[in-house]
Amino acid sequence: MQPITKKPQSLTNVPYHYCPGCGHGVVHKLIAESIDELGIRERAVLVAPVGCAVFADSYFNCDTIQGAHGRGPAIATGIKRAKPDSIVFSYQGDGDLASIGMAEIVHAAVRSENITVIFINNAIYGMTGGQMAPTTLVGQPATTAPKGRDAALQGYPINICEMFSAIKGAKYLERVAVDAPANIFKAKKAIKKAFENQVNNVGFSMVEVLSQCPTNWGTDAVKSLEFVQKDLMTQYPLGVFKNEGK
Amino acid sequence: MSEKVLMKGNEALAEGALRAGCRFFAGYPITPQNEVPEYMSAKMPDRGGAFVQAESETAAVNMIYGAAATGIRSMTSSSSPGISLKQEGISYIAGADLPCLIANVMRGGPGLGNIAAAQADYFQATRGGGHGDYRTFVLAPNSVEEMGNFPKLAYELSEKYRIPALILADGILGQMMEGMSFNFEPVDPKTLKTPDWAIGPAKGREKRMVFSYYLKDGELETALLKREQRYAVVEEKEVLFEERYTDDAEIIIVAYGISSRAALAGIEEARKEGIKVGLFRPITLWPFPYKRICELAQKTKAFLCVEMSRGQMIVDVKLAVNGKIPVYLHSRVGGAMPDGGDIVTAVKSALSGKKEQLSPFNPSECKGGK
Numbered sequence: 001m002q003p004i005t006k007k008p009q010s011l012t013n014v015p016y017h018y019c020p021g022c023g024h025g026v027v028h029k030l031i032a033e034s035i036d037e038l039g040i041r042e043r044a045v046l047v048a049p050v051g052c053a054v055f056a057d058s059y060f061n062c063d064t065i066q067g068a069h070g071r072g073p074a075i076a077t078g079i080k081r082a083k084p085d086s087i088v089f090s091y092q093g094d095g096d097l098a099s100i101g102m103a104e105i106v107h108a109a110v111r112s113e114n115i116t117v118i119f120i121n122n123a124i125y126g127m128t129g130g131q132m133a134p135t136t137l138v139g140q141p142a143t144t145a146p147k148g149r150d151a152a153l154q155g156y157p158i159n160i161c162e163m164f165s166a167i168k169g170a171k172y173l174e175r176v177a178v179d180a181p182a183n184i185f186k187a188k189k190a191i192k193k194a195f196e197n198q199v200n201n202v203g204f205s206m207v208e209v210l211s212q213c214p215t216n217w218g219t220d221a222v223k224s225l226e227f228v229q230k231d232l233m234t235q236y237p238l239g240v241f242k243n244e245g246k
Numbered sequence: 247m248s249e250k251v252l253m254k255g256n257e258a259l260a261e262g263a264l265r266a267g268c269r270f271f272a273g274y275p276i277t278p279q280n281e282v283p284e285y286m287s288a289k290m291p292d293r294g295g296a297f298v299q300a301e302s303e304t305a306a307v308n309m310i311y312g313a314a315a316t317g318i319r320s321m322t323s324s325s326s327p328g329i330s331l332k333q334e335g336i337s338y339i340a341g342a343d344l345p346c347l348i349a350n351v352m353r354g355g356p357g358l359g360n361i362a363a364a365q366a367d368y369f370q371a372t373r374g375g376g377h378g379d380y381r382t383f384v385l386a387p388n389s390v391e392e393m394g395n396f397p398k399l400a401y402e403l404s405e406k407y408r409i410p411a412l413i414l415a416d417g418i419l420g421q422m423m424e425g426m427s428f429n430f431e432p433v434d435p436k437t438l439k440t441p442d443w444a445i446g447p448a449k450g451r452e453k454r455m456v457f458s459y460y461l462k463d464g465e466l467e468t469a470l471l472k473r474e475q476r477y478a479v480v481e482e483k484e485v486l487f488e489e490r491y492t493d494d495a496e497i498i499i500v501a502y503g504i505s506s507r508a509a510l511a512g513i514e515e516a517r518k519e520g521i522k523v524g525l526f527r528p529i530t531l532w533p534f535p536y537k538r539i540c541e542l543a544q545k546t547k548a549f550l551c552v553e554m555s556r557g558q559m560i561v562d563v564k565l566a567v568n569g570k571i572p573v574y575l576h577s578r579v580g581g582a583m584p585d586g587g588d589i590v591t592a593v594k595s596a597l598s599g600k601k602e603q604l605s606p607f608n609p610s611e612c613k614g615g616k
Binding site: 012042043045047048054057058060061062063064065066067068071074075076077078079080081082083085086103104106107111 | 318
């Protein structure tokens with residue numbers, strides 16, 4: 001038999017705890033492949049968030065640090081400034097990045113910290129059990145918005161890539177999805193680019209990944225992919241928002 | 247030993263940290279500590295380190311968390327309201343067993359309070375401050391000279407035990423100018439060994455993880471008890487204090503930081519009147535010198551705590567004394583400073599046997615169970 005793919009070196013053998021149908025595992029693999037291909041595993045430092053990806057520090061085979069909710073970009077700043085040869089990446093969910101950690105991520109971009117941010121947008125709080133996220137769609141139900149998000153009461157979803165497009169220090173911004181093979185290939189390219197930029201000292205690079213959460217959306221794997229394609233992509237169009245890398 | 251120079255407390259603190267090998271500083275403006283980040287922003291680049299003006303105190307302390315995890319000497323400073331914001335990060339740093347230096351140039355509280363000197367963050371500093379069971383070293387300088395020399399001591403203690411270290415100063419110590427000299431040669435960070443837990447370049451070794459969570463059943467209790475064993479060694483070996491005129495003292499004033507300077511002025515005045523009064527100055531507030539205070543309680547008649555709070559350190563003094571002799575309080579707050587003359591009056595009043603103040607429970611008044 002001829003192996004056509006193999007497990008990336010940048011992943012450990014610890015089994016994922018993620019729910020069936022969740023997008024985190026796919027994104028982890030794309031990150032690990034990118035790190036392998038760029039030959040930067042021994043320089044890589046993961047900043048793990050609070051949220052479903054808290055245990056990402058066990059899954060990646062590189063140095064890791066786990067920090068407080070939303071503070072990843074500040075922690076990454078400290079590591080990168082202390083050890084500029086390190087390749088530092090902050091892995092964050094939508095509650096982490098777009099709610100409690102909004103100040104940290106905005107100012108990391110404003111300073112154009114030479115770090116890589118992988119932003120998982122699944123429009124819900126996963127780890128705590130399905131509460132409304134800043135990216136939850138209007139009408140989408142959540143455990144803290146049982147009748148669906150009501151714009152009059154809870155406002156509108158926040159579009160991070162569009163917002164960060166106005167920040168001069170943000171050098172690379174792309175929104176991708178992991179709903180289907182073609183998009184997964186595009187996501188891989190974007191993630192690799194965001195790491196390559198750091199190697200080339202381009203500055204702040206962030207990839208927003210639309211991901212699926214069948215468990216907290218109260219649906220199954222197939223319907224969750226349809227929700228990404230029909231609903232999430234309408235609110236959050238895919239594409240490159242900024243590309244100032246070489 | 248450097249030659250004697252005239253320096254402002256905050257600048258001595260910053261220069262002392264740089265001389266001690268600090269190569270990463272992150273901070274946010276707040277009075278009365280602004281000279282610390284200002285000095286760092288001017289001097290850090292020449293020493294080959296990094297300075298970041300953070301977007302908030304919360305971000306600053308998390309930058310320190312990241313930098314400290316790489317094994318370099320890092321620092322953040324602030325004043326009371328900003329230190330409250332840093333407690334989240336301090337808790338994570340303590341939980342991850344990382345060494346670092348945090349300075350609190352205390353001002354009046356609660357809330358926005360005012361910008362004058364105070365000592366009202368004693369409880370917060372000595373009990374951990376953030377969530378969870380932990381301690382930090384707390385060093386209390388009482389001069390510009392100690393502001394400059396304590397950073398090196400703080401780094402050494404912090405690294406030896408992997409416990410974050412706090413320098414607890416106040417607005418007066420930060421703002422006043424005094425002659426001082428550094429009692430150590432500048433440390434070249436290249437001569438410091440990279441610790442075997444540090445993350446960063448990982449060539450040829452296994453991955454390392456820095457974290458503060460223990461989710462499996464029983465893991466967190468085990469980790470906390472293990473950390474507590476280190477705390478016990480610290481409490482046994484690293485207590486620092488200063489005594490003046492305690493040998494023949496009928497009453498001993500307990501005061502730390504700037505209050506101890508006022509206390510000493512009062513003591514010298516009282517001694518001229520023939521009153522046998524001594525000074526006990528805790529230098530480490532954690533570990534607190536319980537044992538020595540307990541010993542002194544056997545040979546003196548009373549303690550008088552002089553504090554710029556409504557009675558915080560007095561709680562530790564009372565724990566050490568355990569009801570054996572009276573413990574009095576002389577307190578000034580809200581930016582007011584204890585005065586030598588008032589302290590003499592308080593000493594006389596205490597020696598005349600008046601009742602202890604501010605004591606929600608006085609053991610000598612407990613009449614038993616019937």
